[in-house]
Amino acid sequence: MRYWLMKSEPDDCSIDDLAAMPAQTVAWYGVRNYQARNFMVHQMRPGDLAFFYHSSCSQPGIAGIVRVSADAAPDATQFDPQSRFFDDKATREKPRWFCVDVTFVRQTRLVGLPELRAHPALANMRVLARGNRLSITPVDPDEWRVIVEQILELDPHEL
DNA sequence: GCCAACGTTGGC
């Protein structure tokens, strides 16, 4: 199993919003970047864990933990002309965009960027890299452990 | 609102 970091704009879907959804589960719709899409299609599997990251907001940072709960399936918003994610080059026979389902695991205190940057063990995290824009990034198992056990002081076996 | 970084588009 793998670990991930998934960005969401809290104005769109915050960790609280996810916790309030039916079955506390949401399809990760709206990804329109091939690298992020390919992670979902080729590498993310049910059971993988991910940090839920709030981006483009006043308090960017890790806000919770989620679990991948379904394999990638076509993203319905690409077919919907009313959606801001509509893609006229996509067809139902040949979808371009896919999304996994993620399910709420728990909320965490907010771990902001300065706190992440303060840990030498996290120096290589993609989300901390200059100019990083990728909305889904792999997280190293060692980095996962540092954040869960040392920063959040959680028991990883309870996730 | 600024601006650096990056991805995509499209002419050649």
Add this chain to the structure above:
DNA sequence: GCCAACGTTGGC
């Protein structure tokens, strides 16, 4: 297949 122009992301 190159690359300039453009649009978007996202922290500050």
